Amino acid sequence: MRYSKSFIKTSHQAPKDAETASHRLLARGGFIYPLGAGFYSLLPMGFRVYQKIYDIITEELNRIGVEDMIMPVVHPARVWKETKRFFEVGPELWKIKNRFKEDFVLAMTHEEVITDAAKPIISSYKDLPKLVGHIQTKVRDEARARGGLLRTKEFTMQDAYSFDRDEEALDKSYQKFIKAYNNIFERVGIETIMIESDVGAMGGLGANEFMMIAKNGEDKIVVCKKCWHAVNADVLGISRESNAIRKGTKCPKCRSTNLTFKRGIEVGNIFKLGTKYSIPQKLFYTDERNKEHPVIMGSYGIGLERLLASVVEASHDKDGIIWPTSIAPYRVYLLGIDKKSAADKTYQQLTKAGVEVFYDDRDATAGEKFADADLLGIPYRAxxxxxxxxxxxxxxxxxxQVKLVTTSELARRIK
Ligand SMILES: [Zn+2]
Known part of the structure; x- marks a missing residue:
């Protein structure tokens, strides 16, 4: 792509409300554009990163047997009324009406919708287990959308669902997802820890979160210094505002009182839903003796935009973003100084060799071009x-370090 043709404009100025590094750098680099508080467009540079994250997630989930599908964003309220979440979830559940004054819900999650879809498919133990998922828009009327892409009102989520005959089988599905999630986070270049969390609005038998440790993270994690078990501070009844662990608080695993606080950004969460949805929505199967049981479910989610922003939180310096190669928008940032024709030729050669190259062909100073190369964080500068x-x-x-190479060496080195 040529810079002069690209739908991009970088800026020295960060938005006034930007409190986090990812918000500042993604806005300055022209990766995102705010339509309003909590509503972002991913501009072409940002969308390329998003697509790479999308592919990594899909690959890892397909590997454990998750089959891809797609569900709607606008839901007739019927299914949400069946589980009573229509009445129980707070104002973050976005409700709308159609022209006939009938109730609808904008997808906050898809548990009700997938359970409804599973009813004609799962009726016998022979139909189990099943793993299915999608990457789709979610809408939540957040009271405080903040941090750029870290907390928005509309975002994309990978959410997957497991259907099993009993809790033992659910445990197996759950373990598969833990493995897939660890692979996903490793491949996009962040370090996470899995912690025990509160089941919250999802309900069910238990839940875990994947946390990226970050000093400005909004989640509080309590880590046991004896056995390294980690839990969300909510689990121990410690409020988000609190800065101290109450005296006598014990590690839920080993009962040690040697606990410490860390801050993190939640990048994924997984829930053992159990029968929370299958019973009210009547998703049952019959066993070998023709006895009826509710299906045991699990749900698993990763927010794509939040993951993208988390990578920036973890990987940047004062000049800009440093993308891990696996999800970088381009592989190389090419620029010419006083040698436009030579740079043009290199651009054509690299493109022909299949290298993803962003070519700064602007009539700008070397300093301006170097600054943008650093800001955009593309792994190599040529x-x-x-x-x-x-x-x-x-x-x-x-x-x-700087090396002098030929074009063919370059293509080889950075592939
Ligand atoms: Zn412990």
Whole structure:
């Protein structure tokens, strides 16, 4: 892609309300555009990162047997009334009416919708287990949308669902997802810990969250220094505002009182739903003796935009983003100094070799081009100038080392 043709405008100025590094850098780099508080467009540069995250998630879930589908964003309220969540969930559940004054709900999650869809499919023990999921828009009327992409009112979520005959089988499905989630987070380049969490509005038998440790994270985690078991502070009855662990609070696993606080960003959560949805929505199966039982369910979710922003929180410096290669929008940022024709030629050669290249062909100073290369965080910077005598100056983002290479070496090195 040529910079001059791209739908991008970078800026030295961060939005006034930007409190987090990811908000500042994604806005300055032209990855996102705020339509209003909590509503963002992903501009082309941001959408490329999003698509790479999308592919990694899909690949890892397909590997454990999750089959892809898609469910609607607008839900007739019937299913939400069956589980009573229509009445029980707070104002974050966005309710609308149609022209006939009938109730509808904007998808906050899809448990009710998937359970409804499973009814004609699952009726016997022979129909179990099943794993299914989708990546779809979610809408939540958050009281305080903040932090750029970290907390928005509309976002995309991968959510998957498991259907099993008993709790033992659910445990097996649950373990598969834990493995897949760990792979996903590792591949996008962040370190997470899995912690015990509150079941919250989802209900059920138990829940875990995947937390990325971050000093400005909004979640509080209590870690036991003896056995390293970690729990969400909510589980121990510690409020979000509190800065101290009450005297006498014990680790729920080993009963040690040697506990410490950490802050984190929640990047994924998984729930053992049990029969919370199957009973009210009447999703039953018959066993070998023709006896009827409710299906045991699990649900699993990762917010894509939040994950994207979390990677930026974890990987940046004062000049800009440092994308992990696996999800970088492009592989190389090419720029020419006083040698436009040579840079043009290199661009064509790299494109032909199948390298994802963002070519800064603007009529701008070297300083401006270098600044944008750092801000956008593309893993490699390639500079063509009269000084380099037919060779290309290659530099890795975040490193000071510069190497002189030929075009074919370049294509090989950065692939
Ligand atoms: Zn412990």
């Amino acid at each position: 500079t063509v100038s009269a000084k380099t005598k037919g060779k290309i100056e290659l530099k890795k983002r975040g490193s000071k």
